Amino acid sequence: NRLPDERARVGQSQVALAHALEGLEARETALRMTLQLAPDGSLPGWGTAEHRVILHGAVIAWQQAQRGFKAWCLYNQAANWVAAQGLQPLGDAHRQGRLAAADVPAAFERNLLTRWTAAVRDTEPALLAFDSGHHDRQIAKFVDLDADYIQLARQWGISALEQRLPTPEAPVAESSERGTLVRQGQRKVGHMPVRKLLQAIPDLALRLKPCFMMSPLSIAQYLPADWRQFDVVIFDEASQIGTHDAIGAIARGRQVIIVGDSQQLPPTIFFQRQDADDGTLPDENDLVELESILDEATAKQIAEQTLGWHYRSRHDSLIEFSNRHYYMGKLHVFPAAQRVVAGLGLAWHPVPAGGYQRSGQGSMKATNPQEAEALVAHLVQRLRANPVGSRTFGVVTFSMAQQHLVMDLLDEQRVRFPEIEGHFAGSEAVFVKNLENVQGDERDEIYFSICYGKDAHGHLLLNFGPLNRRGGERRLNVAITRARCQLRVFSALTWDQIDLSRSSAIGVAHLRSFLQFVSQQGQTALDAARERRPGNDLERDIRAELLAMGYDVHANVGSGQYRIDLAVVDPATPGTYLLGIETDGTAYGHAANARDRERLRHQVLHGLGWHVHHIWAMAWWQDPGYEKQRLRDAVVTAQAASQESFDSLPPPMALSDETEPACAGPVAVVQPDAPAGRDAGAFHRTYDVQVLPQWAQDPEAFYGTALLGTLQGAISQVVATEGPIHVDLLCRRLMPAFGLGRLTDRIRRRVLEAGRPLIGHGGLQLADDILWPVGVIPAQWAGFRGAAADGTWRDAEHLPPAEVAQAACWILSGNLAMSQEDLLREVGRCFGIQRAGKQASAFLGLGLRHLERQGRCQIDGGRVRWLDPGPTP
Numbered sequence: 001n002r003l004p005d006e007r008a009r010v011g012q013s014q015v016a017l018a019h020a021l022e023g024l025e026a027r028e029t030a031l032r033m034t035l036q037l038a039p040d041g042s043l044p045g046w047g048t049a050e051h052r053v054i055l056h057g058a059v060i061a062w063q064q065a066q067r068g069f070k071a072w073c074l075y076n077q078a079a080n081w082v083a084a085q086g087l088q089p090l091g092d093a094h095r096q097g098r099l100a101a102a103d104v105p106a107a108f109e110r111n112l113l114t115r116w117t118a119a120v121r122d123t124e125p126a127l128l129a130f131d132s133g134h135h136d137r138q139i140a141k142f143v144d145l146d147a148d149y150i151q152l153a154r155q156w157g158i159s160a161l162e163q164r165l166p167t168p169e170a171p172v173a174e175s176s177e178r179g180t181l182v183r184q185g186q187r188k189v190g191h192m193p194v195r196k197l198l199q200a201i202p203d204l205a206l207r208l209k210p211c212f213m214m215s216p217l218s219i220a221q222y223l224p225a226d227w228r229q230f231d232v233v234i235f236d237e238a239s240q241i242g243t244h245d246a247i248g249a250i251a252r253g254r255q256v257i258i259v260g261d262s263q264q265l266p267p268t269i270f271f272q273r274q275d276a277d278d279g280t281l282p283d284e285n286d287l288v289e290l291e292s293i294l295d296e297a298t299a300k301q302i303a304e305q306t307l308g309w310h311y312r313s314r315h316d317s318l319i320e321f322s323n324r325h326y327y328m329g330k331l332h333v334f335p336a337a338q339r340v341v342a343g344l345g346l347a348w349h350p351v352p353a354g355g356y357q358r359s360g361q362g363s364m365k366a367t368n369p370q371e372a373e374a375l376v377a378h379l380v381q382r383l384r385a386n387p388v389g390s391r392t393f394g395v396v397t398f399s400m401a402q403q404h405l406v407m408d409l410l411d412e413q414r415v416r417f418p419e420i421e422g423h424f425a426g427s428e429a430v431f432v433k434n435l436e437n438v439q440g441d442e443r444d445e446i447y448f449s450i451c452y453g454k455d456a457h458g459h460l461l462l463n464f465g466p467l468n469r470r471g472g473e474r475r476l477n478v479a480i481t482r483a484r485c486q487l488r489v490f491s492a493l494t495w496d497q498i499d500l501s502r503s504s505a506i507g508v509a510h511l512r513s514f515l516q517f518v519s520q521q522g523q524t525a526l527d528a529a530r531e532r533r534p535g536n537d538l539e540r541d542i543r544a545e546l547l548a549m550g551y552d553v554h555a556n557v558g559s560g561q562y563r564i565d566l567a568v569v570d571p572a573t574p575g576t577y578l579l580g581i582e583t584d585g586t587a588y589g590h591a592a593n594a595r596d597r598e599r600l601r602h603q604v605l606h607g608l609g610w611h612v613h614h615i616w617a618m619a620w621w622q623d624p625g626y627e628k629q630r631l632r633d634a635v636v637t638a639q640a641a642s643q644e645s646f647d648s649l650p651p652p653m654a655l656s657d658e659t660e661p662a663c664a665g666p667v668a669v670v671q672p673d674a675p676a677g678r679d680a681g682a683f684h685r686t687y688d689v690q691v692l693p694q695w696a697q698d699p700e701a702f703y704g705t706a707l708l709g710t711l712q713g714a715i716s717q718v719v720a721t722e723g724p725i726h727v728d729l730l731c732r733r734l735m736p737a738f739g740l741g742r743l744t745d746r747i748r749r750r751v752l753e754a755g756r757p758l759i760g761h762g763g764l765q766l767a768d769d770i771l772w773p774v775g776v777i778p779a780q781w782a783g784f785r786g787a788a789a790d791g792t793w794r795d796a797e798h799l800p801p802a803e804v805a806q807a808a809c810w811i812l813s814g815n816l817a818m819s820q821e822d823l824l825r826e827v828g829r830c831f832g833i834q835r836a837g838k839q840a841s842a843f844l845g846l847g848l849r850h851l852e853r854q855g856r857c858q859i860d861g862g863r864v865r866w867l868d869p870g871p872t873p
Helices: 002-034 051-064 066-084 088-095 101-123 132-163 177-186 194-200 202-208 216-222 243-250 293-299 317-325 369-385 400-416 418-424 472-479 506-531 537-549 594-607 617-622 624-641 699-703 708-722 727-738 745-758 801-815 820-830 838-853
Strands: 230-235 253-258 345-350 393-397 431-434 443-449 483-491 553-557 564-569 577-583 612-615 684-687 765-767 770-772 784-788 817-819 857-860 863-866
Touching: 051 066, 066 088, 088 101, 132 594, 177 194, 177 202, 177 801, 177 817, 194 202, 194 216, 216 243, 230 243, 243 253, 243 293, 253 293, 317 345, 317 472, 317 483, 317 506, 345 369, 345 506, 369 393, 369 400, 369 418, 369 443, 369 483, 393 400, 400 418, 400 431, 472 506, 483 506, 537 553, 537 564, 537 577, 537 617, 537 624, 553 577, 577 624, 594 612, 612 617, 612 624, 617 624, 699 727, 699 745, 708 727, 708 745, 727 745, 727 770, 784 801, 801 817, 801 820, 801 838, 801 857, 801 863, 817 820, 820 838, 820 863, 838 857
Parallel strands: 230 253, 345 483, 393 431, 393 443, 443 483, 577 612, 684 784
Antiparallel strands: 553 564, 564 577, 765 770, 817 863, 857 863
16 A cells, blocks of 8 residues: 555655756756857856756855946946957967956057057168168168268368469569568568568468468458458357457458357456446447357357367266256266266365465465465376376366465476476376366366365365355356366365355356365266166166166166167176167267267267167067177177277277368369469470471462362361361461461462361351360460470460450469569460560550450469369369
8 A cells, every 4th residue: 555655745846846947948958048048058067966056156156247248248348348359369368368357458558559550661661671780771871971971071172272272383473462472481581571562462361271270359450451351250158259359350261150158157357447437328229238248149140050069078977067067968978888987077076185275475465375385296196007198187177376386396396207298298288277267178178276275273164265255156167077088176265165145246156066066976977877767668678678788777877968778787897888779769869960869879879988789670570689789799798899998999089080180182083173374394395286298389389279178178187187277377287288378368268268167066166366176165265385396486466355355364373463574474485485565565564455355363463363263062
């Protein structure tokens, strides 16, 4: 009985289980639909013995995660959009945990810009075909050609000036400028005063010395007011030239260039009336003169060109203070490869025992003896340690009293150590100057004596002489910018002793800042260099690569407008940079032109001890592996080169391009056109005579038609050989060949009739009874002909005016200016006329007027002056 009951219960359980399974399947199907699973998609744990447990746990987890479900859906939607945009790798990287959520925007931007860069590159042929090696070779070729161009331009200029010198072969007339100078040179006594001599030889003086270097006072003293005008007048150190002094020089030029620095010394005026002293009031109509001609030019808004490059200093610290305080940081200052090494940059020499003597006996008044002694002792030590010519020295003092004290102490040491005497000779001898007269001077090493300080009672008066005056800061600027390599500051005064509440003078404030800058400059500059960061991603990538190699790298090295993008510190000498790295970034792109960018900047950097490696952004992007290897090789090469002594480096370059002086030798490549009458050998030729055979014995045959062709051929022969030739002389050459004895009008008419077909279309030219050969342009005729081979000369009436003009030109080219009488006499001698009568002078005068019409000479008051058109550029 129990078995049927069990069977019934099992059957009921089976039915219930089937219903339960159907319900489970229905719920699972609904769950699949909710989860948007495929019909055959598996639920968590499906197919395992514990699938219900696993599924139950998953459902509970889903229930708990309902709050993030919307975000998940949005994420999936965004991921699908990203994939649709072709950025599937970006979504996969984030989903797989390889890319943090915070980095997704930057990665997206990088991906976008990479694709954009590739698209731009593909549309630009120059970028698509860019090859760093080819580009480097093009730059090297440009550098060589540009340097050659500068050198050739120099040689052309020298050659052009040589062409304007008087022709040495030309005879010298006593009345000419050349004759005047020759006579003065031959005199033993009784020479003309300079002013009178220059007035007598204005053209010759400018040809012998095309550039005059004179002060405004010398110009007024030696050059007459009506003297020749200069093409250009150039004022140097114009801040020191008063307007009233400059006017006379300006009036003597067609153009003026005014060069100066408004932040340097003003004119030095020893006798100046102070308006406040006489109590008079200025008239409102009076013109107020500005301080200097430089200020006047600036006020009149004359076209201005600023020299932005500073290339004198071999260490940028020497100009950094002035650049910051006086030039608003606008100077392009080139950094030195040696940052902290002996012999370069600023050196602080405190003299704590020093004291300023406001009163004292004789030369000790207003001096600082201890400071002067310390300075001279150090200077003498340096002079003894450096061979003569290897380094130059100068001393600058604040006052004349301190200057004289230093000079006296130095004279004593010169007697004691005669081996230093060589430093006091030559073009860059040791100098000792004060603030007022040091402008324009420079030396490798400058010693600067501050002089001022506390007195014997410990009092400090803030009276620093010219520094307290208006514009005193400009004197400080001059003093601290005289050094090429090193500025040594000797001072008993320290910056913190100057209380600015006691003085409103700008110069005093700047002195305080300068003393602070010098005493603290060294380590501060290195710390600042370490703190600078690269300016763009390329520089950051390069820096990271160098850091990975184990090198210390500084970014944006330098001061002012120009910086080295990256600089590798030499591990052997931390104060020196091993390699400079320049990219085609901001600093590269700011160059004004290709010459500055590719040649001059590298020339200056090389002079400052740099090894420079260039990396092109396009090359780094195209093949970073290759560029990294080039970078490694450059560092290794620079490390090997760093073993060379710094003293072997070339001196700092100016913006000139070669250090060797140009010589006035022959120019093979570029040669200016020579003015007419330069070379006597090519210009003064023998007269060639055409000898004709005997064609007829009967004179009447000359007039017949049978010999017309023969006559025309003879005319062509004579003109080709002797042209330009006067018609009468042509007739005389023809007459013996046709049995004619005396020139008559009939013979002349016959020759002209026979020659008419040859003129014009036949190639011959006839003008004023002168026949010109075929192919000869009368206006371009050069040279003149003298005697024939047999010693015979042409008569004056047979001389072509153009040929006479050329002879006159040759004479004038050697004399420049002379009396008309002397010129005609010398021209006559060129054609064998030893004494020119009235008729001969008239014919020679035709040639002179021909030369005047050509604009080659000027006739005024019986004197003739040569007007040389000069060489053609």
